[in-house]
Amino acid sequence: MTTVIVLLLLPVLFASLFTPLSHASPSILSEQNAPKPRHSKLLKSAIQRQTSHEKQAELWMPLVDQGWKPCVESDTLPSFPENSQGYIQVFLDGGLNQQRMGICDAVAVAKILNATLVIPYLEVNSVWQDSSTFLDIFDVDHFINVLKDEVSIVKELPDEFFWSTREYYATAIRANRIKTTPIHASANWYIDNVLPVLESYGIAAIAPFSHRLAFDNMPKDIQRLRCKVNFQALVFVPRIRELGDALINRLRYPPGDDEVVGTKHFKDVSNAKRKQGTGNFVVLHLRFDKDMAAHSACDFGGGKAEKLALAKYRQVIWQGRVLNSQFTDEELRSQGRCPLTPEEIGLLLAALGFDNTTRLYLASHKVYGGEVRISTLRSLFPLLENKKSLSSSEERASIKGKASLLAAVDYYVGMHSDIFISASPGNMHNAMVGHRTYQNLKTIRPNMALLGQLFLNKSLTWPEFQETVVEGHKNRHGQIRLRKSEQSIYTYPTPDCMCNA
Ligand SMILES: *[C@@H]1O[C@H](CO)[C@@H](O)[C@H](O)[C@H]1NC(C)=O
Numbered sequence: 206m207t208t209v210i211v212l213l214l215l216p217v218l219f220a221s222l223f224t225p226l227s228h229a230s231p232s233i234l235s236e237q238n239a240p241k242p243r244h245s246k247l248l249k250s251a252i253q254r255q256t257s258h259e260k261q262a263e264l265w266m267p268l269v270d271q272g273w274k275p276c277v278e279s280d281t282l283p284s285f286p287e288n289s290q291g292y293i294q295v296f297l298d299g300g301l302n303q304q305r306m307g308i309c310d311a312v313a314v315a316k317i318l319n320a321t322l323v324i325p326y327l328e329v330n331s332v333w334q335d336s337s338t339f340l341d342i343f344d345v346d347h348f349i350n351v352l353k354d355e356v357s358i359v360k361e362l363p364d365e366f367f368w369s370t371r372e373y374y375a376t377a378i379r380a381n382r383i384k385t386t387p388i389h390a391s392a393n394w395y396i397d398n399v400l401p402v403l404e405s406y407g408i409a410a411i412a413p414f415s416h417r418l419a420f421d422n423m424p425k426d427i428q429r430l431r432c433k434v435n436f437q438a439l440v441f442v443p444r445i446r447e448l449g450d451a452l453i454n455r456l457r458y459p460p461g462d463d464e465v466v467g468t469k470h471f472k473d474v475s476n477a478k479r480k481q482g483t484g485n486f487v488v489l490h491l492r493f494d495k496d497m498a499a500h501s502a503c504d505f506g507g508g509k510a511e512k513l514a515l516a517k518y519r520q521v522i523w524q525g526r527v528l529n530s531q532f533t534d535e536e537l538r539s540q541g542r543c544p545l546t547p548e549e550i551g552l553l554l555a556a557l558g559f560d561n562t563t564r565l566y567l568a569s570h571k572v573y574g575g576e577v578r579i580s581t582l583r584s585l586f587p588l589l590e591n592k593k594s595l596s597s598s599e600e601r602a603s604i605k606g607k608a609s610l611l612a613a614v615d616y617y618v619g620m621h622s623d624i625f626i627s628a629s630p631g632n633m634h635n636a637m638v639g640h641r642t643y644q645n646l647k648t649i650r651p652n653m654a655l656l657g658q659l660f661l662n663k664s665l666t667w668p669e670f671q672e673t674v675v676e677g678h679k680n681r682h683g684q685i686r687l688r689k690s691e692q693s694i695y696t697y698p699t700p701d702c703m704c705n706a
Pocket residue numbers: 252253254255561562587
């Protein structure tokens with residue numbers, strides 16, 4: 206059964222995985238039905254937009270102090286469990302950012318149980334297809350060291366538990382596997398249900414694990430610990446940080462016309478005499494891959510061929526389990542349920558006042574429709590860069606084709622940008638919003654429902670569009686929002702991870 210499904214999925218996955226970002230995509234979109242700009246009237250005005258210097262200066266100004274500061278240490282003396290109750294093992298699904306939250310929760314669960322955590326196992330995701338381990342992505346020694354006074358963590362299980370592998374749990378029902386953890390379980394649930402297993406077997410494997418620890422009614426110290434893991438213990442391995450730093454450096458101090466790097470054949474940027482740049486840049490996270498496009502069930506203007514291709518993909522991957530497909534495109538748009546296309550996010554940025562000298566770094570794995578779709582965005586923002594345009598293939602060799610490592614580089618660059626914006630409210634967006642809130646950094650949160658409605662109105666003029674967009678985003682530039690019940694502390698870290706200064 207499993208084999209059959211895997212075989213069915215492979216052609217689809219391969220077709221979409223290796224679409225290079227900066228080259229015309231050899232996808233189903235032929236020239237005739239390539240997506241044309243859908244909002245050509247707005248686009249035409251946007252290309253000719255004029256922005257005042259005052260408006261520009263205001264946009265790039267860092268956020269003012271909002272009266273909160275990071276606060277992740279325990280109020281009481283940290284207590285290290287003296288007699289570990291046994292080992293906790295977790296297997297984490299999803300892409301990098303979902304796994305990140307899983308790691309934070311795993312540390313918290315180990316603490317709740319006074320158990321020893323084994324470095325989490327990262328599952329290979331069917332979309333991202335990356336087998337990178339925790340050690341390939343995160344600095345494991347730093348991780349253990351930051352948490353050393355509070356939680357016992359080991360890189361590997363001791364020999365007596367050699368049998369406790371992913372395969373062992375995948376092949377039969379095992380008494381020490383906890384399989385039925387409810388979504389958002391309480392700390393007491395783990396004490397009642399996992400502790401007895403630890404006591405009997407010395408090890409408990411919890412899978413599935415993601416999103417299984419509640420955000421509400423948690424002891425304050427456990428919340429703080431989750432924050433500490435997310436914001437302090439998890440740092441990327443040096444090779445990811447080094448590549449990220451090189452990209453950031455090239456964004457802040459763009460090379461001169463006579464120098465060439467990456468696709469632009471820059472050679473040695475560190476020694477090169479740099480052209481005077483403004484130094485500021487925006488990171489735009491654009492998750493507009495086939496998977497996302499298909500899952501949203503929205504119409505992205507690629508005509509009949511695209512519609513059919515997405516419907517087919519939807520059928521193969523989710524077998525009719527996509528909730529959105531029962532709504533019309535218009536309904537989905539006005540509810541804000543469609544990811545913004547590269548054209549739409551470009552119009553948003555232009556309306557907010559970013560001019561055509563804005564340096565835009567595209568944090569993106571692949572863009573469905575390829576260069577055809579990107580070109581509209583490029584017409585609004587000619588200084589459009591990405592990993593590929595800013596580095597050489599030798600520099601990228603160690604992360605090539607590895608979705609999690611590529612995402613990690615984008616995460617790192619995103620954390621160092623003046624402004625971050627995401628075209629769809631997914632895991633990367635949430636992780637970034639949370640982490641940047643923690644550091645009081647500017648993050649624009651698109652008002653998806655407003656934009657969806659505006660884009661449906663074909664008679665709107667550019668000044669009307671611009672005014673409504675600016676008004677509708679006044680409080681969406683990084684102003685602190687307190688976490689509401691059931692919301693994630695990783696997206697809304699105030700007040701759980703922060704104190705009133
Ligand atoms: C940027 O916009 C200005 C003002 O509309 C225009 O004169 C200029 O040609 C544009 N530059 C590019 C590279 O598109």
